[in-house]
Amino acid sequence: MKTIVKYVMLDLVKNKTIIVYAIILGLLSVSVLSMDSNSSKGILSLLNITLLFVPIIGILFSTIYFFNSIEFTELLLAQPIKRKTMLLAQYIAVAAALCIAYVLGVGIPIAIFYSGLAAFTLLISGLFLTLIFSALALLIFVLFKDKTKGIGAAIIVALFFTLLFDGLLLSFIYSFSEYPIDKPLLGLISLNPVDLGRILVLLQLDVAVMMGYSGALFKKFMGSATGSIYTVICMIFWIIFPIIMSARIFRKKDL
Amino acid sequence: MRVVIAFAVIVSVFQTTSCLSMGIKVYPTLNSLRNAISNAHSGDTLLLQNGIFKEHDLVVKKRIVLKGTVNSIIDGENKFQAFIVQADSVVIDGIEIRDIGRSSITDMAGIRIVNANFVTISGNRFVNNTYGIYLQNAERCNIIGNTIHSDFKDEVSGGNGIHAWKSNHLLVKGNNISGHRDGIYFEFVTESQIISNISFGNARYGLHFMFSHNDTYSSNTFKDNGAGVAVMYSRGVVMLNNDFLHNWGDASYGLLLKEITDSKIEHNHFIRNTVGIHMEGTTRVDVKQNLFQDNGWALRVQASCSGSNFTGNNFIGNSFDVATNGSLMLNLFDRNFWDKYDGYDLNRNGVGDVPYYPVSVYSVISEKIPSAMILYHSFLTDIIDKVEKVMPTMIPDKLKDDNPIIKKIAL
Secondary structure (H helix, E strand, O other): OHHHHHHHHHHHHHHOHHHHHHHHHHHHHHHHHHHOOOHHHHHHHHHHHHHHHHHHHHHHHHHHHHHHOHHHHHHHHOOOOOHHHHHHHHHHHHHHHHHHHHHHHHHHHHHHHOOOHHHHHHHHHHHHHHHHHHHHHHHHHHHOOOHHHHHHHHHHHHHHHHHHHHHHHHHHHHHOOOOOOHHHHHHHHOOOHHHHHHHHHHOOOOOHHHHOOOOOHHHHHHHOHHHHHHHHHHHHHHHHHHHHHHHHHHHHOOO | OHHHHHHHHHHHHHHHHHHHHOOEEEOOOOOHHHHHHHHOOOOOEEEEOOEEEOOOOEEEOOOOEEEOOOOEEEEOOOOOOOEEEOOOOOEEEOOEEEOOOOOOOOOOEEEEEEOOEOOEEEOOEEEOOOEEEEEEOOEOOEEEOOEEEOOOOOOOOOOOOEEEEEEEOOEEEOOEEEOOOOOEEEEEEEOOEEEOOEEEOOOOOOEEEEOOOOOEEEOOEEEOOOOOEEEEEEEOOEEEOOEEEOOOOOOOOOEEEEEEEEEEEEOOEEEOOOEEEEEEOOEEEEEEOOEEEOOOEEEEEOOOOEEEEEEOOEEEOOOEEEEOOOOOOEEEEEOOEEOOOOOOOOOOOOEOOOOEOOOOHHHHHHHHOHHHHHHOOOHHHHHHHHHHHHOOOOOOOOOOEOOOEOOOOOO
16 A cells, blocks of 8 residues: 555656646745735635635546546556555545645745644645545546546536535525524535635634624534534544545446 | 810911921821811812721812822722712822722712812722722813723623713813723713723723713724723714724624714724724714724614715725615715725726725625625635626615725825
């Protein structure tokens, strides 16, 4: 397994896309953080960048990479290697590479310009999003045989979580505004890792006060330590569930 | 007998001369201050010497001057109140009054002024009292340069720093008030001046007044108070050059206006408040040349407000510029600077050519349905805001600034 991870990593470094990704993130972070005099606002802008780019780039890149290296996978599976090991090794390598790129691109500028709990949470939620969306990419890879279909699915999944889900949530809020929907909302928000990441960071910033202005239940809950732990657990679940699913499907998949 | 009379005469002569020259010195022995006050004549000056006076309920019924030194302390022992002034033109200066008791029957105060006029309270230090200074039916009193601090932070049993009821023509100037329930509380106080005070870290409001007409508030600083400043049921209020800073919390306002008429709010700074100004049922309030910076909501103007003008203000870095709860808008927004304005100025006259709509659609949604705040800062809400700017359908289209200024206004 270690050897596979090593070779995939080497391949990824040769690929250079990851390096470009890290550089772009770094440039964006530096420009955003140095432009805003108010560092908390800088973190907010960086949060918006993270929530938009990390899921889309993460899932697209991983999906394309998994599909492109299918021959390598098949070749290795001809050897006495368990399918699960192979799949996990590939996932670990890709996710780790993306995480390193994120830490280099966002983590270092944050550490230079702004340090604090909010910055740390931003970093954590960015890493979680990377792990989650590469896990989803893995699931897409094992579900689809065709590369084009797979990439299409990846785009749809990314758009669904960054945009469509919130739209549906808003229409839900709108249509049920007469009812006490605070608790159902809390449950629904756990279904979207992007929202979880957003709330996790927002609650560390001053602006959290505005979310609790109406005395909403979820600020009280999410703002507490229990809330943060709940969010993190949800996100871990979002990583593990797709991986287990894909391992199961891959075991029986006709290659 | 003769000796005694002669002695008494000598003593009284001595006392008179001494008070003419430099006042009567009072040392902290048992009941010395109480006796000194009851023996004093109108116009006498009592000089409190260094030390702790454990005396309480000192009723001042004569026109006397009480002066303290750096270390003259009146101690209420957490049970009693200190001075009760019932005579006109009394002066209390430079005394420290501490540990006034708390009671649910009477409002215990460091200095209570009852039915008296022209009283001056200056340069005193009030430490850990329920109420600092309590004015009750007082006229033309000066409260100047006092430091009033309490550590209790309890909204229920705590009292106010400066509390005035049914008074007029007061001058409250240069006081430093912290840690009380309300910093300055006025009820039925008219024609008064509140100048250059600093009120911070109070449990409820930095300044709170009701039914107090024609008062002027200028150059005060209200900072980090539990709920900011609340102004209710008054007319003719003038607020100039005040700073409302960092009143930040779930239910905090920089300035809350309720049922205010014919008032002026000019040249104030509202910085880092959850809500800069919240207005409810106000009539003819001019909000001019103020700075609104880094607030959650700069303005919340309820539909019940009418005839107010918002002109020449700077709106910089607020999450939401204006929020309102209806589509009716009877107020005028004109010639303000909005940092979110993205229109153009083709004829270069410094005024934008297209109107600015300060209410974003997301603020309309979240005002209607508070739970929608869960989507705060999500990508979707940014997109709807952008779309709505191009084709306004949900935002109140009457709430707009027809002449948005392109460059930040110099205030």
